[in-house]
Amino acid sequence: MPELPEVETTRRGIEPHILGRRISRLTVRDSRLRWPVPPELPEQVQDQKILATHRRSKYLLIELERGVLIVHLGMSGSVRVLLDDPTPGKHDHIDVELDNGIRLRYNDPRRFGAWLYTEAPIEEHELIAHLGPEPLTEAFSAEYLFQKSRKRKTKIKTFLMDARIVVGVGNIYANEALYLSGIYPHKPTGRLTRKESERLVANVKQVLALAINEGGTTLRDFVGGDGKPGYFAQSLNVYGRSGLPCRRCETTIREFRTSNRGTFFCPTCQPR
Incomplete structure (x- = not known):
């Protein structure tokens, strides 16, 4: 998608x-x-x-x-x-x-x-009015994310993909940002610390900016405005790499389903 x-x-x-x-x-x-x-x-x-x-x-x-x-x-x-x-x-x-x-x-x-x-x-417009802040703007800050996460029981990956919280952090980029932040995808959102919020916001911005610079992620159906595919897939750390070694520690990448979406993580780099 x-x-x-x-x-x-x-x-x-x-x-x-x-x-x-x-x-x-x-x-x-x-x-x-x-x-x-x-x-x-x-x-x-x-x-x-x-x-x-x-x-x-x-x-x-x-x-x-x-x-x-x-x-x-x-x-x-x-x-x-x-x-x-x-x-x-x-x-x-x-x-x-x-x-x-x-x-x-x-x-x-x-x-x-x-x-x-x-x-x-x-x-x-009804499709726009309810949306949260853009992830690459100052409105999406560590303090904002930390305050929004208080008393939330949902899984952090699901929370991060909620467009009412922040827009545009889809499945691929949520997986990647959580890996870079060392956060287990099913960690209860309300347990997110300030330090984790800082890392997560920084990594969301980093992952999205890099993907934009590289033209998006090469998926089966996606091509850019010039008809050429993106190349960010070559930089993915966990997404789509189930069964392969972690690039950091060589632990086998694992996969499970979250809200019917593939969740990829390293058990060593993202401990429960």
């Missing part, structure tokens, strides 16, 4: 090609996404100029003159920049044609993404 670094990589990839351009036409080939594409969307965005691109959590936001396009990549979506007009494939559901001949093509085999539009303040 595309996570925060993959979405940020996509945003950075498409931005130079679309800023300042006008939307000539938006074509919807299949509107059956996670939320149906509004039938009025092509008319709403036509002839509008693209002013900026943003990312909020895992949402790609394309700011127009009168509103904002809200794009979510879902489980398998990608947005690519095309300089020509190749024949659309089976899963190429949406095209955004620009006034310079460039087009954005949205591909989503599982159709679990979204293309929505709002002219209301974006921070008030």
Whole structure:
């Protein structure tokens, strides 16, 4: 599933090609996404100029003159920049044609993404309003995390992946940050110490920043805006490495399920 670094990589990839351009036409080939594409969307965005691109959590936001396009990549979506007009494939559901001949093509085999539009303040949109702070900002601090963790009984990994606490720390990056912090993934959140909060916040920021710089994580379905896969998978310490030796201590990496997601950890580096 595309996570925060993959979405940020996509945003950075498409931005130079679309800023300042006008939307000539938006074509919807299949509107059956996670939320149906509004039938009025092509008319709403036509002839509008693209002013900026943003990312909020895992949402790609394309700011127009009168509103904002809200794009979510879902489980398998990608947005690519095309300089020509190749024949659309089976899963190429949406095209955004620009006034310079460039087009954005949205591909989503599982159709679990979204293309929505709002002219209301974006921070008030129902998908955005409840979200916690961005992990790479000062709002996500050790003190913030420590205070939020008080009296919580949930597992720390589950807590870290709660978008109401902090956005964008998906499964891969939660596993990696907990490993680097030496914290057992099922440690009760309320037992998190201030020192652990400091390490965890620092490592969340480090892991996400590195993943963005390396273009995201190479997963089966993800490619960036230029059609190329990310390379962060080569740097993973525990995720997807069950049965392999820990890079630090050579203890065998173990895996169990947390809320139906794979949890990977080193029993020596992350003691109970």
